Amino acid sequence: MRRSTAKAVMLTLVLACSGAVPALADPTKYPPPNNNCRNTGSFESWLAGFRQAAAAGGISRPTISAVLDGMALDPGVIARDRRQSFFAQSFTAFSAKLISQNRLQAGGAQLKKHADLLAKVEQKYGVQGPVIVAFWALESDFGAGMGNLSVLRSLATLAYDCRRSEMFRDELMDAMRIVDRGDLRPEEMIGSWAGELGQTQFLPSHYLKHAVDFDGDGKRNLMKSAPDVVASTGNFLMFLGWQRSQPWLQEVKVTRNLPWDQADLAIQHPRSKWAAWGVSQLNGQPLPSDAMPASLILPMGRFGPAFLAYQNFQVYLKWNQSLNYALTAAYLAARLGGAPAMSRGSAEIPEWSLEQTKELQQLLVRRGYDVGEVDGKMGAATRASVKAAQIKFGLPADSYPTQELVERLRGQR
Numbered sequence: 469m470r471r472s473t474a475k476a477v478m479l480t481l482v483l484a485c486s487g488a489v490p491a492l493a494d495p496t497k498y499p500p501p502n503n504n505c506r507n508t509g510s511f512e513s514w515l516a517g518f519r520q521a522a523a524a525g526g527i528s529r530p531t532i533s534a535v536l537d538g539m540a541l542d543p544g545v546i547a548r549d550r551r552q553s554f555f556a557q558s559f560t561a562f563s564a565k566l567i568s569q570n571r572l573q574a575g576g577a578q579l580k581k582h583a584d585l586l587a588k589v590e591q592k593y594g595v596q597g598p599v600i601v602a603f604w605a606l607e608s609d610f611g612a613g614m615g616n617l618s619v620l621r622s623l624a625t626l627a628y629d630c631r632r633s634e635m636f637r638d639e640l641m642d643a644m645r646i647v648d649r650g651d652l653r654p655e656e657m658i659g660s661w662a663g664e665l666g667q668t669q670f671l672p673s674h675y676l677k678h679a680v681d682f683d684g685d686g687k688r689n690l691m692k693s694a695p696d697v698v699a700s701t702g703n704f705l706m707f708l709g710w711q712r713s714q715p716w717l718q719e720v721k722v723t724r725n726l727p728w729d730q731a732d733l734a735i736q737h738p739r740s741k742w743a744a745w746g747v748s749q750l751n752g753q754p755l756p757s758d759a760m761p762a763s764l765i766l767p768m769g770r771f772g773p774a775f776l777a778y779q780n781f782q783v784y785l786k787w788n789q790s791l792n793y794a795l796t797a798a799y800l801a802a803r804l805g806g807a808p809a810m811s812r813g814s815a816e817i818p819e820w821s822l823e824q825t826k827e828l829q830q831l832l833v834r835r836g837y838d839v840g841e842v843d844g845k846m847g848a849a850t851r852a853s854v855k856a857a858q859i860k861f862g863l864p865a866d867s868y869p870t871q872e873l874v875e876r877l878r879g880q881r
Contacts, residue, residue, distance in 0.1 A: 498635045503550070503841060505630035511541040514628045518637070525641055531648045535620050545617070545625045548661045549632075558819050558846070559767035560812065563796040566606060567803065575605050575804045585698055589682075593702035594712030600701045602801035603787070607669040614667060614691070615660035619643060623663040623672070639663055643672035651679070651688045658691075666690025667697045670704070678704040708786045716780035717798035719773060719810060720755070720764075721748045728770055729855065729865035733777065733791075733848075736761040742776065750808060767795055769868025772813040775799075791848065820846065820869065828869055831877040832857060 515536060522532050557565075578601050579586065586597035608614045623643055626636035643663070646652055652665075659665045665675055667690060679688035682699035689696050723746035730737065730745075739762055743755040747764065755776075762776040775795065784794035799810065820828070822844035829842040829850055837853035851867040858865040861876045 589702040595702040598804035619657040731764040770866040
Protein backbone atom coordinates (compact mmCIF):
# COMPACT_ATOMS: atom_id res chain seq x y z
CA MET A 469 0.00 0.00 0.00
CA ARG A 470 1.36 3.40 -0.90
CA ARG A 471 2.10 5.68 2.04
CA SER A 472 -0.53 8.26 1.01
CA THR A 473 -3.21 5.58 0.81
CA ALA A 474 -2.17 4.09 4.14
CA LYS A 475 -2.34 7.53 5.74
CA ALA A 476 -5.82 8.11 4.32
CA VAL A 477 -7.01 4.79 5.71
CA MET A 478 -5.58 5.58 9.14
CA LEU A 479 -7.20 9.02 9.22
CA THR A 480 -10.52 7.40 8.31
CA LEU A 481 -10.12 5.11 11.33
CA VAL A 482 -9.21 8.06 13.54
CA LEU A 483 -12.34 9.94 12.52
CA ALA A 484 -14.49 6.83 12.94
CA CYS A 485 -13.04 6.46 16.40
CA SER A 486 -13.59 10.05 17.46
CA GLY A 487 -17.04 11.23 18.35
CA ALA A 488 -18.57 7.87 19.27
CA VAL A 489 -19.89 7.61 22.82
CA PRO A 490 -17.95 10.67 24.06
CA ALA A 491 -17.41 11.36 27.73
CA LEU A 492 -20.04 13.38 29.53
CA ALA A 493 -19.24 15.52 32.56
CA ASP A 494 -22.49 14.28 34.11
CA PRO A 495 -23.81 11.09 32.43
CA THR A 496 -26.97 11.24 34.57
CA LYS A 497 -27.94 14.65 33.18
CA TYR A 498 -29.34 13.37 29.89
CA PRO A 499 -31.71 10.53 28.98
CA PRO A 500 -30.32 7.61 26.94
CA PRO A 501 -30.38 8.01 23.14
CA ASN A 502 -33.82 7.46 21.61
CA ASN A 503 -32.96 5.25 18.66
CA ASN A 504 -36.58 4.79 17.52
CA CYS A 505 -37.69 8.42 17.44
CA ARG A 506 -38.77 10.42 14.40
CA ASN A 507 -38.16 14.08 13.79
CA THR A 508 -41.21 16.33 13.63
CA GLY A 509 -41.28 19.94 12.54
CA SER A 510 -38.89 21.67 10.18
CA PHE A 511 -35.26 22.44 10.90
CA GLU A 512 -35.98 26.10 10.11
CA SER A 513 -38.66 26.40 12.80
CA TRP A 514 -36.39 24.64 15.30
CA LEU A 515 -33.58 27.04 14.43
CA ALA A 516 -35.80 30.07 14.99
CA GLY A 517 -36.66 28.79 18.46
CA PHE A 518 -33.03 28.10 19.21
CA ARG A 519 -32.08 31.66 18.26
CA GLN A 520 -34.44 32.95 20.91
CA ALA A 521 -33.12 30.48 23.50
CA ALA A 522 -29.51 31.50 22.74
CA ALA A 523 -30.32 35.16 23.25
CA ALA A 524 -32.13 34.35 26.50
CA GLY A 525 -29.10 32.29 27.57
CA GLY A 526 -26.78 35.29 27.31
CA ILE A 527 -25.16 34.63 23.92
CA SER A 528 -24.29 37.90 22.23
CA ARG A 529 -26.23 38.92 19.15
CA PRO A 530 -23.08 39.17 16.96
CA THR A 531 -22.21 35.56 17.87
CA ILE A 532 -25.77 34.38 17.24
CA SER A 533 -25.67 35.99 13.82
CA ALA A 534 -22.15 34.71 12.99
CA VAL A 535 -23.03 31.14 13.97
CA LEU A 536 -26.66 30.72 12.91
CA ASP A 537 -27.14 32.93 9.84
CA GLY A 538 -27.33 30.59 6.86
CA MET A 539 -27.24 27.46 9.03
CA ALA A 540 -28.45 24.32 7.22
CA LEU A 541 -29.19 20.75 8.24
CA ASP A 542 -26.60 18.05 7.42
CA PRO A 543 -28.46 14.73 6.86
CA GLY A 544 -25.13 12.89 6.60
CA VAL A 545 -24.36 13.68 10.24
CA ILE A 546 -27.66 12.13 11.35
CA ALA A 547 -26.92 9.00 9.30
CA ARG A 548 -23.44 8.65 10.81
CA ASP A 549 -24.71 9.16 14.35
CA ARG A 550 -27.14 6.28 13.93
CA ARG A 551 -24.66 3.92 12.30
CA GLN A 552 -21.29 3.81 14.17
CA SER A 553 -20.61 0.19 13.14
CA PHE A 554 -16.85 0.69 13.63
CA PHE A 555 -17.29 -0.06 17.32
CA ALA A 556 -18.87 -3.47 16.59
CA GLN A 557 -15.41 -4.96 15.95
CA SER A 558 -13.63 -7.19 18.45
CA PHE A 559 -10.93 -5.73 20.67
CA THR A 560 -8.06 -7.41 18.84
CA ALA A 561 -9.33 -6.27 15.42
CA PHE A 562 -10.05 -2.76 16.69
CA SER A 563 -6.72 -2.31 18.48
CA ALA A 564 -4.71 -3.81 15.62
CA LYS A 565 -6.10 -1.18 13.25
CA LEU A 566 -5.50 1.72 15.61
CA ILE A 567 -2.15 0.77 17.16
CA SER A 568 0.05 0.66 14.09
CA GLN A 569 3.83 0.63 14.06
CA ASN A 570 3.79 4.09 12.48
CA ARG A 571 1.60 5.41 15.29
CA LEU A 572 3.90 3.90 17.93
CA GLN A 573 6.90 5.54 16.25
CA ALA A 574 5.08 8.87 15.92
CA GLY A 575 4.04 8.69 19.56
CA GLY A 576 7.61 8.05 20.64
CA ALA A 577 8.76 11.01 18.58
CA GLN A 578 6.17 13.27 20.21
CA LEU A 579 7.26 12.13 23.67
CA LYS A 580 10.79 13.26 22.84
CA LYS A 581 9.78 16.44 21.03
CA HIS A 582 7.54 17.64 23.85
CA ALA A 583 9.42 16.13 26.79
CA ASP A 584 9.74 19.44 28.67
CA LEU A 585 6.10 20.38 28.05
CA LEU A 586 4.85 16.95 29.11
CA ALA A 587 6.96 17.09 32.28
CA LYS A 588 5.46 20.49 33.20
CA VAL A 589 1.94 19.20 32.54
CA GLU A 590 2.54 16.07 34.63
CA GLN A 591 3.87 18.19 37.47
CA LYS A 592 0.78 20.43 37.35
CA TYR A 593 -1.98 17.89 36.61
CA GLY A 594 -0.46 14.54 37.60
CA VAL A 595 -1.03 12.80 34.25
CA GLN A 596 1.86 10.87 32.73
CA GLY A 597 3.16 11.84 29.28
CA PRO A 598 2.41 8.53 27.51
CA VAL A 599 -1.23 8.76 28.61
CA ILE A 600 -1.70 12.19 27.04
CA VAL A 601 0.26 11.30 23.90
CA ALA A 602 -1.82 8.15 23.36
CA PHE A 603 -5.07 10.14 23.40
CA TRP A 604 -3.46 12.74 21.12
CA ALA A 605 -2.53 9.99 18.66
CA LEU A 606 -5.87 8.20 18.65
CA GLU A 607 -8.06 11.29 18.52
CA SER A 608 -6.35 13.14 15.67
CA ASP A 609 -2.89 11.76 14.86
CA PHE A 610 -1.41 14.87 16.49
CA GLY A 611 -3.67 17.27 14.62
CA ALA A 612 -3.58 15.63 11.18
CA GLY A 613 -7.08 14.15 11.46
CA MET A 614 -9.32 16.51 13.39
CA GLY A 615 -12.10 16.26 10.80
CA ASN A 616 -13.24 18.46 7.94
CA LEU A 617 -16.81 19.34 8.87
CA SER A 618 -18.28 22.46 10.39
CA VAL A 619 -18.62 21.63 14.07
CA LEU A 620 -21.36 24.23 14.44
CA ARG A 621 -23.40 22.71 11.61
CA SER A 622 -22.92 19.20 13.03
CA LEU A 623 -24.02 20.36 16.47
CA ALA A 624 -27.05 22.20 15.10
CA THR A 625 -28.03 19.08 13.15
CA LEU A 626 -27.68 16.80 16.17
CA ALA A 627 -29.46 19.30 18.41
CA TYR A 628 -32.42 19.27 16.00
CA ASP A 629 -32.39 15.46 15.61
CA CYS A 630 -34.57 13.73 18.20
CA ARG A 631 -32.06 10.99 19.13
CA ARG A 632 -29.90 13.07 21.52
CA SER A 633 -31.37 16.54 21.09
CA GLU A 634 -31.09 17.79 24.68
CA MET A 635 -27.41 16.95 24.98
CA PHE A 636 -26.43 18.52 21.66
CA ARG A 637 -28.56 21.60 22.23
CA ASP A 638 -26.43 22.28 25.32
CA GLU A 639 -23.25 21.53 23.37
CA LEU A 640 -24.24 24.01 20.64
CA MET A 641 -24.84 26.66 23.29
CA ASP A 642 -21.38 26.01 24.75
CA ALA A 643 -19.79 26.13 21.29
CA MET A 644 -21.31 29.59 20.87
CA ARG A 645 -19.94 30.59 24.28
CA ILE A 646 -16.46 29.57 23.07
CA VAL A 647 -16.93 32.02 20.20
CA ASP A 648 -18.23 34.66 22.60
CA ARG A 649 -15.19 34.15 24.84
CA GLY A 650 -12.88 34.81 21.90
CA ASP A 651 -11.03 31.49 21.86
CA LEU A 652 -12.10 30.53 18.33
CA ARG A 653 -13.93 32.09 15.40
CA PRO A 654 -16.83 30.15 13.85
CA GLU A 655 -14.87 29.43 10.67
CA GLU A 656 -12.05 27.90 12.74
CA MET A 657 -14.38 25.35 14.33
CA ILE A 658 -13.76 22.50 11.92
CA GLY A 659 -13.88 18.99 13.36
CA SER A 660 -15.69 15.68 13.55
CA TRP A 661 -19.26 14.83 12.61
CA ALA A 662 -20.07 14.44 16.32
CA GLY A 663 -19.27 18.08 17.07
CA GLU A 664 -15.96 17.56 18.85
CA LEU A 665 -13.16 20.09 18.64
CA GLY A 666 -9.39 20.15 18.65
CA GLN A 667 -6.50 17.75 18.56
CA THR A 668 -7.84 15.62 21.41
CA GLN A 669 -11.47 16.07 20.34
CA PHE A 670 -13.22 17.87 23.19
CA LEU A 671 -16.95 18.34 23.26
CA PRO A 672 -17.67 22.09 23.47
CA SER A 673 -18.77 21.76 27.11
CA HIS A 674 -15.41 20.23 27.98
CA TYR A 675 -13.59 22.84 25.92
CA LEU A 676 -15.42 25.63 27.73
CA LYS A 677 -14.73 24.26 31.21
CA HIS A 678 -11.36 22.54 30.94
CA ALA A 679 -9.36 24.06 28.07
CA VAL A 680 -6.20 25.80 29.33
CA ASP A 681 -4.21 28.69 27.89
CA PHE A 682 -0.80 27.11 28.51
CA ASP A 683 1.15 29.11 25.92
CA GLY A 684 0.06 32.42 27.47
CA ASP A 685 -1.35 34.05 24.33
CA GLY A 686 -4.70 34.84 25.97
CA LYS A 687 -6.66 32.18 24.04
CA ARG A 688 -7.40 28.52 24.63
CA ASN A 689 -6.69 27.11 21.19
CA LEU A 690 -6.94 23.34 20.95
CA MET A 691 -6.83 23.45 17.16
CA LYS A 692 -3.26 24.72 16.73
CA SER A 693 -1.41 25.20 20.04
CA ALA A 694 0.44 22.09 21.25
CA PRO A 695 0.92 23.53 24.78
CA ASP A 696 -2.80 24.25 25.04
CA VAL A 697 -3.69 20.77 23.69
CA VAL A 698 -1.38 18.90 26.06
CA ALA A 699 -2.24 20.92 29.16
CA SER A 700 -5.98 20.90 28.47
CA THR A 701 -5.94 17.13 28.03
CA GLY A 702 -4.09 16.73 31.33
CA ASN A 703 -6.50 19.12 33.04
CA PHE A 704 -9.54 17.24 31.73
CA LEU A 705 -8.14 13.84 32.74
CA MET A 706 -7.45 15.20 36.23
CA PHE A 707 -11.07 16.40 36.36
CA LEU A 708 -12.25 12.91 35.35
CA GLY A 709 -10.44 11.47 38.36
CA TRP A 710 -6.88 10.61 37.27
CA GLN A 711 -4.71 9.68 40.24
CA ARG A 712 -1.18 11.01 40.17
CA SER A 713 1.67 8.50 39.69
CA GLN A 714 -0.71 5.52 39.63
CA PRO A 715 -0.86 2.77 36.97
CA TRP A 716 -3.78 2.32 34.57
CA LEU A 717 -3.47 -0.99 32.68
CA GLN A 718 -1.12 -3.98 32.76
CA GLU A 719 -1.18 -7.00 30.50
CA VAL A 720 -0.84 -10.25 32.49
CA LYS A 721 -0.80 -14.02 32.09
CA VAL A 722 -3.63 -16.14 33.49
CA THR A 723 -3.88 -19.79 34.45
CA ARG A 724 -6.38 -22.40 33.24
CA ASN A 725 -8.05 -22.83 36.64
CA LEU A 726 -8.85 -19.19 37.37
CA PRO A 727 -12.33 -18.45 38.81
CA TRP A 728 -13.45 -16.90 35.53
CA ASP A 729 -16.54 -15.24 36.96
CA GLN A 730 -14.21 -12.88 38.88
CA ALA A 731 -12.89 -11.43 35.60
CA ASP A 732 -15.19 -8.45 35.50
CA LEU A 733 -14.72 -4.67 35.51
CA ALA A 734 -17.30 -4.47 38.29
CA ILE A 735 -15.16 -6.72 40.52
CA GLN A 736 -11.91 -5.66 42.16
CA HIS A 737 -9.44 -7.68 44.21
CA PRO A 738 -6.05 -6.81 45.69
CA ARG A 739 -3.14 -7.74 43.47
CA SER A 740 -2.15 -10.24 46.14
CA LYS A 741 -5.42 -12.10 45.49
CA TRP A 742 -4.86 -12.23 41.75
CA ALA A 743 -1.32 -13.43 42.41
CA ALA A 744 -2.64 -16.17 44.69
CA TRP A 745 -4.91 -17.31 41.86
CA GLY A 746 -1.90 -17.65 39.57
CA VAL A 747 -2.09 -14.40 37.63
CA SER A 748 1.44 -13.25 36.81
CA GLN A 749 3.26 -10.57 34.89
CA LEU A 750 3.52 -11.09 31.15
CA ASN A 751 7.13 -12.27 31.47
CA GLY A 752 6.12 -14.89 34.05
CA GLN A 753 7.40 -12.96 37.05
CA PRO A 754 5.01 -12.79 40.03
CA LEU A 755 2.80 -9.80 40.58
CA PRO A 756 3.55 -7.56 43.54
CA SER A 757 1.76 -9.14 46.48
CA ASP A 758 0.20 -5.92 47.70
CA ALA A 759 -3.23 -4.48 48.39
CA MET A 760 -3.55 -2.37 45.21
CA PRO A 761 -7.07 -3.04 43.85
CA ALA A 762 -7.45 -4.20 40.28
CA SER A 763 -10.02 -5.76 37.98
CA LEU A 764 -9.20 -8.50 35.49
CA ILE A 765 -10.42 -7.81 31.95
CA LEU A 766 -10.62 -10.56 29.33
CA PRO A 767 -11.82 -8.69 26.24
CA MET A 768 -11.66 -11.85 24.08
CA GLY A 769 -12.39 -14.38 26.80
CA ARG A 770 -10.12 -16.72 28.71
CA PHE A 771 -8.02 -17.67 25.65
CA GLY A 772 -7.25 -14.10 24.60
CA PRO A 773 -5.15 -11.28 26.04
CA ALA A 774 -5.69 -10.51 29.73
CA PHE A 775 -5.30 -7.19 31.54
CA LEU A 776 -5.32 -5.94 35.09
CA ALA A 777 -7.21 -2.64 35.10
CA TYR A 778 -6.38 -0.26 37.93
CA GLN A 779 -8.41 2.64 39.26
CA ASN A 780 -7.11 5.04 36.62
CA PHE A 781 -8.61 2.82 33.92
CA GLN A 782 -12.03 4.10 34.96
CA VAL A 783 -10.96 7.47 33.59
CA TYR A 784 -10.60 5.93 30.13
CA LEU A 785 -14.21 4.75 30.32
CA LYS A 786 -15.27 8.26 31.28
CA TRP A 787 -13.40 9.63 28.28
CA ASN A 788 -15.15 7.17 25.95
CA GLN A 789 -17.66 4.56 27.07
CA SER A 790 -16.61 1.98 24.46
CA LEU A 791 -14.59 -0.76 26.18
CA ASN A 792 -12.70 -1.41 22.93
CA TYR A 793 -11.66 2.22 22.71
CA ALA A 794 -10.79 2.49 26.41
CA LEU A 795 -8.62 -0.64 26.31
CA THR A 796 -6.95 0.45 23.08
CA ALA A 797 -6.12 3.92 24.42
CA ALA A 798 -4.84 2.52 27.72
CA TYR A 799 -2.80 -0.19 26.02
CA LEU A 800 -1.28 2.29 23.55
CA ALA A 801 -0.25 4.46 26.52
CA ALA A 802 1.32 1.41 28.15
CA ARG A 803 3.26 0.62 24.96
CA LEU A 804 4.47 4.22 24.70
CA GLY A 805 5.54 3.89 28.33
CA GLY A 806 7.70 0.84 27.52
CA ALA A 807 5.36 -2.16 27.83
CA PRO A 808 6.01 -5.08 25.43
CA ALA A 809 3.81 -5.94 22.46
CA MET A 810 0.51 -7.56 23.33
CA SER A 811 0.13 -11.32 23.53
CA ARG A 812 -2.54 -12.64 21.16
CA GLY A 813 -3.59 -15.38 23.55
CA SER A 814 -3.15 -19.12 23.73
CA ALA A 815 -5.50 -20.25 20.96
CA GLU A 816 -7.42 -19.14 17.89
CA ILE A 817 -10.28 -16.99 19.13
CA PRO A 818 -13.41 -16.67 17.00
CA GLU A 819 -14.28 -13.19 15.77
CA TRP A 820 -17.95 -12.29 16.12
CA SER A 821 -19.39 -10.40 13.18
CA LEU A 822 -22.04 -7.71 13.52
CA GLU A 823 -24.77 -10.12 12.40
CA GLN A 824 -23.54 -12.98 14.61
CA THR A 825 -23.50 -10.70 17.63
CA LYS A 826 -27.02 -9.48 16.81
CA GLU A 827 -28.21 -13.09 16.70
CA LEU A 828 -26.52 -13.75 20.05
CA GLN A 829 -28.22 -10.67 21.52
CA GLN A 830 -31.61 -11.76 20.16
CA LEU A 831 -31.18 -15.22 21.66
CA LEU A 832 -30.28 -13.71 25.02
CA VAL A 833 -33.26 -11.36 24.92
CA ARG A 834 -35.61 -14.27 24.18
CA ARG A 835 -34.33 -15.99 27.31
CA GLY A 836 -35.01 -12.94 29.43
CA TYR A 837 -31.55 -11.31 29.52
CA ASP A 838 -31.10 -7.55 29.19
CA VAL A 839 -28.53 -6.73 26.50
CA GLY A 840 -29.57 -3.11 26.05
CA GLU A 841 -29.93 -2.31 22.36
CA VAL A 842 -29.67 -5.19 19.87
CA ASP A 843 -26.98 -3.46 17.84
CA GLY A 844 -24.30 -6.07 17.12
CA LYS A 845 -21.85 -4.51 19.59
CA MET A 846 -20.35 -6.52 22.43
CA GLY A 847 -21.05 -3.84 25.02
CA ALA A 848 -21.18 -4.03 28.79
CA ALA A 849 -24.81 -5.19 28.97
CA THR A 850 -24.26 -7.92 26.39
CA ARG A 851 -21.12 -9.15 28.14
CA ALA A 852 -22.96 -9.23 31.47
CA SER A 853 -25.77 -11.25 29.93
CA VAL A 854 -23.27 -13.65 28.33
CA LYS A 855 -21.69 -14.15 31.74
CA ALA A 856 -25.06 -14.82 33.38
CA ALA A 857 -25.95 -17.35 30.68
CA GLN A 858 -22.55 -19.06 31.01
CA ILE A 859 -23.12 -19.44 34.75
CA LYS A 860 -26.59 -20.85 34.13
CA PHE A 861 -25.29 -23.46 31.69
CA GLY A 862 -22.22 -24.36 33.78
CA LEU A 863 -19.77 -22.93 31.23
CA PRO A 864 -16.61 -20.96 32.11
CA ALA A 865 -18.02 -17.51 32.91
CA ASP A 866 -15.46 -15.32 31.14
CA SER A 867 -18.11 -13.01 29.58
CA TYR A 868 -17.05 -13.88 26.01
CA PRO A 869 -19.44 -15.95 23.87
CA THR A 870 -18.65 -19.29 22.31
CA GLN A 871 -20.46 -21.36 19.72
CA GLU A 872 -21.31 -23.80 22.52
CA LEU A 873 -23.16 -21.04 24.37
CA VAL A 874 -25.06 -20.09 21.22
CA GLU A 875 -26.11 -23.71 20.69
CA ARG A 876 -27.28 -23.94 24.30
CA LEU A 877 -29.31 -20.76 23.88
CA ARG A 878 -30.82 -22.04 20.64
CA GLY A 879 -31.71 -25.38 22.16
CA GLN A 880 -33.19 -24.09 25.42
CA ARG A 881 -36.97 -24.50 25.78
